[in-house]
Amino acid sequence: MDKYDSVNASNVCALSFFSGCGGLDIGVQLGGAKVISSLDFEPVAVQTLKANPFFAHSTHECADIRDKKGADYSSLLKSHNPEKLIIVGGPPCQPFSKAGYWITNEKRKGINDERNMVYEYLRIIDEIRPDGIILENVESMLHPTNKAIVEHIEQRFVAMGYHVRRYLINALALGIPQKRKRVIFFASLKPFKDDLTFLSEEEIVKVNVLDWIGRFDSETLSESEETTKGKTYDFELSEVPPGHNYIALSARDGYPNPKFVANKRFWNFLLKLHPLQPSWTIAAQPGPWVGPFHWNNRRLRVREIASIQTFPMDYVFEGTRRAIQKQIGNAVPSLLGKAATEYLISQL
Template identity: 50%
Template sequence: MIKEIYMKTISLFSGAGGFDIASFMADIPVAFSIDIEEDCVETLKLNKDFKETNLICGNLADYTSDNIKKMSGIEDDESFIIIGGAPCQPFSKNGYWVTNNIRKGINDPRAKLVNEFLRVVTELSPDGFIFENVESLLHPTNKSIVDGFINIIEEEGYNYKVIKGNALNYGVAQKRKRLFIIGTKGSFISDEPEKTHGDPNNLLDSYLKPYVTAGEVISEFDTEELFEEEEVISGKYQDELKEVPPGMNYKALTEWAGHPNPKFVADKRFWNFLLKLHPEKPSWTITAQPGPWVGPFHWKSRRLRVPEIAALQSFPKNYRFYGSRRSIQKQIGNAVPPLMGKAMIQFLKESIEANFAGNQLVNQS
C-alpha cells in the first residue's frame, strides 16, 4: 500500500504573505513565517490562515537554522519545503557564510539575503525549496549570484529548475515577470509548472483560458462605499491624466500619437508616467513605491484602491492588511502573486509526491 506524504512549509522573507497564501492554496500548511518588517507580520496576524503558523518579526540572520526548525514544530521525520523571496540588493558581505568552502561563488556583496536563504536550505535539507526573485537576477551583472546559488544547491544534492514566469499565465490579472529557482532531491514531473492562461488572440485548439483582465477582478470595488481619500488625483498633471485614454500612457498626449496640442514628447518619460488601466486588458505590474504620477491608474482617472491592487495581485478577497496606505502599497507591490506562487508550489509538491511514491514502490519490490 502506497502511503501519502504530508508536507509543511517554512517561509522566509514572508512579507505580506503572498507566497504563504500560495502554499495554503496548494494544501501545504505554513508552519513558520519570518519577516523583518513589523507591518508585514501584523498583516499575517490579521488573517485566519495563519492561526496555526508561528509568526516571527525579526532578522533571519539572528536565527539559527536549528532554532527555525524547532520553532516550526516540524519533526525530523516530517516532510517540508522552504520558500522565500529574498530581496537582492546591495548589501555588505556576510563573512561567516562566504568563508565556508562549499559556498564558493556567493561572494558578491549584494547576495547577503540570498546567502541567508541558502544557509537555512543547506542546513535543514528540506525535501524541496522555491527561491523567488526579480527576473533581472539573470542579468550578466548578477551572474556570480546565480552561478553561486546553483553551485551550492547542486553540491547539496538538489536537482533544480530555473523558471522565468509571467503572472498572466497563472490566472493573475497582471503582467508581472518573476524568476523562480525550484529545487528537489528527486526528479521533476515535467519541464515547468503547468500554465492555465494564455493570449486570447492565440488560443485556437488550446486548453488554456484567456488572460484575466483588470475589469474582471476590480470592477466590483468601484463603489462609493469603498472610496479612499488617497485615490483622489490633484496637482500638476491631473488634467493630463484625465485626457489619457484607458490602456494608454502619457504618449497619447504627444505628437507621436497625433495629438493636436502635444503636452509631452514621446519616449522622454518613463513608460508608466500617467499609465492607465484598460478594463478589458490585464494590468501592468503593480509597484511597491509608485511616484505621484506613476501608474497604473484606474481607467476613471484615480489611484487604485487597496482592495483593487490586492485583487490585481490575486490576493483572496477577504485578505486584510495592516499599516498606512504607503505601507500597504509596499506590502502588496512586493508580494508574490498567490496564484502564481501556487502554480510553482504545486509543481514542486507533485514532484516530491511522485518521487516519494516511486521510492515506496522500489522498497516494496
C-alpha cells in the first residue's frame, strides 16, 4: 500500500483551515487522517496545494474563514461519512509574534488585533463539532502579554464540551533539523488517556542539517537568487565561521578591525549554518542579510529550506521565489504535524 492508498483507506477525516502550502496537512495525512478539505486566503498557497497529488482527493478553497459557515461542509462530510472527524489549523500568528514586542504594551492590540483569526477558528469548530482539534501557533503566544488569548482558547474549548491539552513542542525532539518551537492546543470530546512522550529537552535527538540538505549542495541545483557576490556584506558573510553570526566580526569575539558592535543588530544578521548542527528557524520574510545562510556563503535554496521544514522531496511549490520562501517559512514542519496528529487520533 503506497502513501496515497493509505490516505484513502483512513477512517479519520480532517478539515484544514489556514492551510498555507500544506506543511501541517502533509503531517496530518502521514499521521493517519485524510484531509478532505483545505482553506487558505492566499491564492498562491492554494495553487501549491492543488499542484500536489498527495492532496488530489481534497477540495481546495481560496477563501476567508470569516465568510465560511459550518453548514458549508455538511454535504462534504455526508459524502465521506468518517468514523472520526478532526479539524486542524494555525490561525495567523502576527498578533502573537516576537516582532510585536517592539511595540509598547499600550499600543499592542493583542487579543483585539484584527489579524487575530482565533475567534473565527473557534466559531467554525463550534458549528461543526468535530471529535478532535489541533490549534497550533508560535512559541511567543505564551508570552505574558498574550495570557488573555491563551485563557480564552482553553475556556472556549471547555465551554464547548472538549477536554484540552496544551504543549510547547520543540521540533528538535522529533529529529527535525531545526530549532523551532510551536504551541499546540489539542482538544477532544473524550478525556485524554495519555500525555505526549517527546517533550523532554534532555531527550532531544542529536540531529544535524547536513544529513537533510547535503544532497542539494550541487552546482546543478543552483538558483540565481542564492548568490551574494558583489552585494553589500558579501565579504563579511565569508568571514563569519559556520554556526555564528555577525558578532564573530566584533571586538567581543576578538575580530581584528571590528566590522560590527555586538548586540547592535538582530541576532540572525549574517547568521550561518553549521553543517553538523541543526538549523535555526526558517523565516517567512527574511531581510536581504538575515540568515540562516549556507556554510558555503550563499542563501539557502528552495529544496534546502523545504527539507529543513521536512517537506517531502517531491513536493511542488508554486509562485515566485519570494512567495515560496513565505509559504515554507510560515509552514508547520510536516513531521511535527505527523506526531501531533498521531497523538490526537490515539486519544479520540
